[in-house]
Amino acid sequence: MTHFTSIKSAGKKLLLAVGLLASLASGGCGSMEIKPWVSPFERNNLADPIMSFSRDPVAAAYLHHVYQAREGARGAEGGSGGGCGCN
Amino acid sequence: MPLKILQSSALRLLLQTLLGVILLAAFSGVSLAAVLPEDRSDIMYHGYEGGGLQVDGPSVLVRKGYKDKVSVWANYYVDMITSASIDVVSTASEYTEERKEKSLGLDYLHGKTFMGLSYTNSEESDYSAHSWRFGISQDFFGDLTTLGVSYARGADTVRRNGDLNFEEETDRQTYRVDLTQVITKNMLISMNYEGVTDEGFLNNPYRQVRYLDPNETRGYGYELEVYPRTRTSSAQAIRAMYFLPYRAAVKLEFRNYNDTWGIDAYNFELGYVHPIEKYDLTLELKYRYYEQTAADFYSDLFPRSNAQNFMARDKELAAFQTQTIGGGITYEFNADWLPGFKRGSVNLFMDYIDFQYDDFRDVTRTGLAPGTEPLYGFDSVVTRFFVSLYY
Numbered sequence: 001m002t003h004f005t006s007i008k009s010a011g012k013k014l015l016l017a018v019g020l021l022a023s024l025a026s027g028g029c030g031s032m033e034i035k036p037w038v039s040p041f042e043r044n045n046l047a048d049p050i051m052s053f054s055r056d057p058v059a060a061a062y063l064h065h066v067y068q069a070r071e072g073a074r075g076a077e078g079g080s081g082g083g084c085g086c087n
Numbered sequence: 088m089p090l091k092i093l094q095s096s097a098l099r100l101l102l103q104t105l106l107g108v109i110l111l112a113a114f115s116g117v118s119l120a121a122v123l124p125e126d127r128s129d130i131m132y133h134g135y136e137g138g139g140l141q142v143d144g145p146s147v148l149v150r151k152g153y154k155d156k157v158s159v160w161a162n163y164y165v166d167m168i169t170s171a172s173i174d175v176v177s178t179a180s181e182y183t184e185e186r187k188e189k190s191l192g193l194d195y196l197h198g199k200t201f202m203g204l205s206y207t208n209s210e211e212s213d214y215s216a217h218s219w220r221f222g223i224s225q226d227f228f229g230d231l232t233t234l235g236v237s238y239a240r241g242a243d244t245v246r247r248n249g250d251l252n253f254e255e256e257t258d259r260q261t262y263r264v265d266l267t268q269v270i271t272k273n274m275l276i277s278m279n280y281e282g283v284t285d286e287g288f289l290n291n292p293y294r295q296v297r298y299l300d301p302n303e304t305r306g307y308g309y310e311l312e313v314y315p316r317t318r319t320s321s322a323q324a325i326r327a328m329y330f331l332p333y334r335a336a337v338k339l340e341f342r343n344y345n346d347t348w349g350i351d352a353y354n355f356e357l358g359y360v361h362p363i364e365k366y367d368l369t370l371e372l373k374y375r376y377y378e379q380t381a382a383d384f385y386s387d388l389f390p391r392s393n394a395q396n397f398m399a400r401d402k403e404l405a406a407f408q409t410q411t412i413g414g415g416i417t418y419e420f421n422a423d424w425l426p427g428f429k430r431g432s433v434n435l436f437m438d439y440i441d442f443q444y445d446d447f448r449d450v451t452r453t454g455l456a457p458g459t460e461p462l463y464g465f466d467s468v469v470t471r472f473f474v475s476l477y478y
Contacts, residue, residue, distance in 0.1 A: 036229025042272040045330040050360040050369065053267075053277055053326055053338075058129045058148045058162070059436055059471040066135055066469055070442070072379045072403050073344035073352040075261070075281030075322035 053078050121199050121226050121233075123158040126151050129475045137440070137467020139171040146473075157195055164188040173463060174402065177450050178295050178309055186211040199226040203237075213246040213292070224265070235265040247292040255288030273330040283320045290314035296400040297450070298389035299457060306457040310392055312399050315384075320346035335361040338373075349383035350404065367419045371436070375411040387448050388458045402463070406445040413438035413469075422476060431476040438469040 038046075045051065054060045064077045127150050134143040144165035152158035164187070171181040192205035201224045209216040222237030241259035263281045270276055290312045300308035324342035331337060338358035345351045354377035362369045382404040384397035415436035422428040441464070448460040 036231050038231060038269050038272045040230075043269075045273050046269060046275060048330065048334070048336075050334070050336045050362060051275060051328045051330055053275075053328060056129070056434065056473070056475065057124075058131050058146050059434065059473060062131070062133045062146065062471055063438070063469065066440075067377075070403060070440075070467075071352070071377060071409065072346075072348075072350040072382070073322060073342070073354070073377075074320060075263070075283050075344070076279040076324040076342055078277075078279075078324070078326060078340065 121196060121201050121224075121230075123152050123155060123194055123196050123201075124150060124160075125477055126158075127475055127477045129473050131471055131473035134470040135467060138442070138465035139173060139176065140467075141169045142166050155196065157193065160190075160192045160194070162188075162190040162192075164190075173449065173451060173465075174294060179293065184211055186214075199230075201225070201235075213248045215244040215246075217242050218259070220261075222263070231269040233265075233267040235263075235267075237261075237263045237265075239263075243287070245288050245292060253292065255292075257285060257287035257289060259286075260284050270327075275328045277324075277326045279322075279324045279326075281322045283318075285318040287316060289316065289318055290399070291401065294399075294401055296386070296389055296398045297457075298392050298394060300392065305453070307388065308392065310398075312401065313397050314399060315348065315397050318346055318348055320344065320350075334364070335359065344379075348404070350379055350381070352377065352379035354378070369417040369419070371413075371415040371417075373411070373413045375409075375413070377409045377411075379407060381406040381446060385446075387446050400447075402444060402447045405447040407442060407447070408445075409440055409442050411438050411440045425476075428476055428478045431474065434471070434473050434475065436471040439466065440469065441466045 049055060060078065067077075068074050127148070129146070129148040131146040131148075132143070133146060135141070136143075144167045146162065146164040148160065148162045150158060150160040166184075166186040166188075168184040168186065169181070170184070175181065186209060188207060188209040190205060190207040192203060194201065194203045196202075203222045204220070206219045207217070218239055218241035220237060220239035222235060224233055224235030226233050239259075239261040241257075241261075243257040243259070245255045245257060247253040261281060261283045263279065265277065265279050267275065267277045292311075294312050295309040296312050297307045297309050299306065302308075322342060322344045324340065326338065326340045329337045329339075336359070338356070338360070340356040340358075341353070342355075343353045354375060356373060356375040358371065358373035360369065360371050382399060384395065385399045385401070385404045386394075387400060387405070389395070389398060413436065415434065417432050417434045419430060419432045422431040443464040444462050447463045448458070449463040450460055452460045
């Protein structure tokens with residue numbers, strides 16, 4: 001029962017997060033005219049490859065695999081995530 | 088079955104989210120278009136060595152896009168494993184193993200909506216894993232914000248070499264939300280949440296726990312581990328990239344984790360990327376610290392045989408800390424002399440990881456009373472050497 005209670009609690013948090021994002025995403029379409037505070041011509045530095053959270057997907061996925069296999073924690077890794085299919 | 092109800096509710100909400108994002112894609116009036124990942128091929132040698140374990144092998148990724156709408160990719164990955172780790176030598180003998188992993192993916196871009204679908208199969212002599220993933224992301228608020236959600240499902244089959252009667256199943260579901268935000272013209276942040284639920288056989292079918300046994304000469308015996316058949320975990324992370332006043336970037340990361348097995352963990356990472364344009368080089372340095380508490384049912388030494396319902400002595404479930412120091416160098420070159428290619432890079436990344444356990448003892452140190460052996464620790468080196476070609 002303890003596990004099911006914890007699952008339910010963790011699940012509620014997840015549902016809340018997803019629900020909030022759903023509201024954010026689907027609500028207020030009519031008020032989307034937010035003026036970007038960083039103009040497109042000011043984004044040179046942001047577009048530089050050195051600013052990428054994960055420049056090399058193959059190398060990053062391998063390091064995530066190493067950490068997932070050796071550490072108890074899993075999930076929310078950088079890049080697109082994906083897990084390793086291992087246990 | 089609360090888990091089933093939860094899963095179906097979560098799926099409904101996930102679908103609602105996807106619908107919301109798609110509606111947003113249709114109605115938002117923003118300017119810059121999202122792009123598909125660049126066409127590239129990577130050929131990598133990877134290696135891990137430490138604690139009596141050696142794993143190496145190749146990984147090959149090929150990605151090709153069509154008409155800026157669709158990009159398909161495939162990855163072939165092999166782990167060649169030789170293990171004489173402390174878990175193995177204390178209860179069995181050294182073994183070799185090979186794991187092959189094949190992945191296929193399709194990415195689709197429609198306006199500012201990016202969708203990805205992928206399938207992965209992993210096979211080894213005693214473990215098969217199949218998983219698929221669907222993700223969707225959307226740029227909005229003038230392309231200053233990217234919101235992505237994804238769902239993955241995995242089905243694994245666990246076997247035990249030398250025991251034809253043993254076969255167990257594991258089912259895994261993963262829910263992920265990613266939000267990337269432009270803060271200033273020099274700073275980006277990314278926030279990520281990932282929830283994972285597992286049901287089925289979750290332990291390693293070979294690993295054993297030790298318990299006090301006065302009938303044994305050494306004072307303790309071994310018996311098979313018993314894990315719960317469900318696990319749910321939540322991980323949250325925040326990352327920031329900052330472009331320095333000169334052409335270099337600093338990366339910060341903090342991640343927090345907890346699960347229903349009682350493991351609480353966090354890690355932080357500090358990284359620095361520095362290009363040297365004169366030589367077409369990019370240097371990277373990083374430091375990472377990770378710490379976790381033990382699972383509720385973990386013990387290095389149980390007081391007796393079958394001491395409790397669930398028992399583990401898997402060192403990945405112990406309390407420990409790791410520290411990583413890593414470095415990398417990338418050399419970029421023009422590859423237009425190769426027909427069909429634009430440019431390429433040669434990359435070498437190496438990480439040194441130190442593991443220090445708080446409640447996992449080194450049983451290879453004999454002649455000591457059970458439970459008084461020194462605490463275990465080891466270090467490992469992780470290598471990635473790869474060539475990337477863009478076309």
